[in-house]
Amino acid sequence: MRLYEYEGKDIFRGQGIPIPKSRVLSRNENIDNLKDLFFPVMVKAQVLQGGRGKAGLIKSAANIEELKVHAAEIFPRIGETEVLLLEEQIMADSEAYLAITINDVEGIAYLVISKAGGMDIEQIANSESNNIVKLPIPAAEELSYHKVLEGVKKAGFTGKLLPKVSDLAYKLYQTFMKFELDLIEINPLLIIGDNVIAGDSKVTSDDYIIGRYQEFQTIFDRRDKVERDVNTIYVPMDGKIGIISYGASSTMMTVDTIKFLGGEPANFSDIAGGANSQNIYELSKTIFEKSMANPKVNVVLVTLTLVAHSMKASVEAIVKAAIEVKPNMPIVANVRAAGAAKKEMDTNAAAVYFKDNGITWCDTLEDAITTVIKISKE
């Protein structure tokens, strides 16, 4: 789960990581009634995309009139959050970079320190004039403070900033470990004289353990329903062929192949953590409904790769959803089952069951794919 800046800064505040003075402005709040505003103030849209400044999603307001103008201009452009973050405007001497990320190739985390921040980290990494220090965080031991201090010094920090940045980096490490995070990043880290403040916040938590930490559970509960549904996964794509499938990798195989052969998939789907009749039915229902609601979609492909979950239960769940939703478009199916999945219903029986319920059966996945592409182009 990726946190918005204001959520990450809440976490920072709770962990003693310095952040600018701020308050959150809600979408429908009457600005004239607010007593605790301060100026000049940065008005910051809360979105996950980068490059907010360039997109005009961060503005400076010198007084209440300007604040009203900026809020009225920015809010309509934001669908994903209901707040703007208002922060004291800070004139920094320089901008640095601090982050802890997990390297998936090595399977360990790294503390990354750079005196030159503010730009895209890929540019920082590629720029040879910058000294980027990457400190490995050992998997089984605690990272000692002195290693952080030595790293921060190697990055070029001197004088009073050396212990200040080191303390902050160490707090970042403690926060990262405490909440078992995937990523924590401060870019830019604002340097004002001898002081350091987090100019921005990026925090990504481990989706598998959201319930473990109340702070993250609260944030998660605020997310809209589609994002909160961690079991049935639906990713919209811009196309004409609806896809009911689960097993992320075989679904990607199908969606990729459709694209490669000139078709346009309308969505990706998956079920995480174990399929059962209920979530297969719900996934199918969602996809049939969305396919119907989308004027571009004119055919739905049903494809399953089953090894453990019963083909009978899966097929019945999908057909149940089709009967309820009655999507007004052709449905084409090919499903494949092996081992225990075939016990109660084999492929021939599945074919008959689909056909009896008005669903077109193809004998191979390849046929099903070429069929839906053909229909989608009619």
Next chain:
Amino acid sequence: MTILIDKNTKVVVQGITGKYAQGQTKTMLDYGTSIVAGVTPGRGGEEIFGVPIYDTAFEARAAHPEINTGIIYVPPVKVKDAVIEAIDAGIKVGMIAAEGVPMHDTIKLRAYAKEKGTWLVGPNTIGLISPGECLLGSLASDYGTKGPVGIVTRGGTIAVELIRMLSENNIGQSTCIGSGGDKVVFRNQAEYLQLFDDDDETEVIILNGEIGGGKESECARIIPKLKKKVFAYILGRSAPKGKRMGHAGAIVGSDAESWESKCNVLREAGAIVVDTPWTLIDELKKLGLNKK
């Protein structure tokens, strides 16, 4: 030879009394996998499908010293403890199917296993199969046929599909492994490529990868050093930017993690990059692998 598992593999199943574990155990026994013991604390002395159950992995291995492999079927948050137990009891190969193992746990286990010389497969893996010899997990027992092609995937259902399609075209497999769908796994695909390269029974290697992360780029670094041909099939061609495609690891973070980048570096490294499993089959047929 096959890699990691063969007819000499002797297995202990941790968490054997769980509902899912029982079903999987039955399937594996029917396949011919030698499951020698099970472990569930508090159920020692019982048996299931003729397999004796013990309270601890130590006891299981003490009673059956031939045990060299462990399958861990416990809930995700219990995996760390169970795996440490298995490693300390001396098992050399472990398979962890659970989806949902906390990333920080995986990081700790990965380091511990490597330190102790244990090869862990997973987490979030469908399993592994050396057709005709041994099956661990839920890779479809019906589909595998013995032959010269080694396969390593990230995801589970793609492994099933590849084995199915290869077998339908008379192209047999030495071993097929799902390395796991998570961002951090116990062993990356590159390590399996090396095992396949050193295996007498494997002639050609199929590498499956996905968008997200650097594991395929790591493969590109070792492929030039391998003796055997590598075919690369990378998923995620159609993935919208910034969207997670099911797997915890399948999200494009930077340009280097995109589908195009990965295909390019693998191609430059000498791998034959294929667009679909069907074109892969065509390529394998050109090598005459369907006649063996």
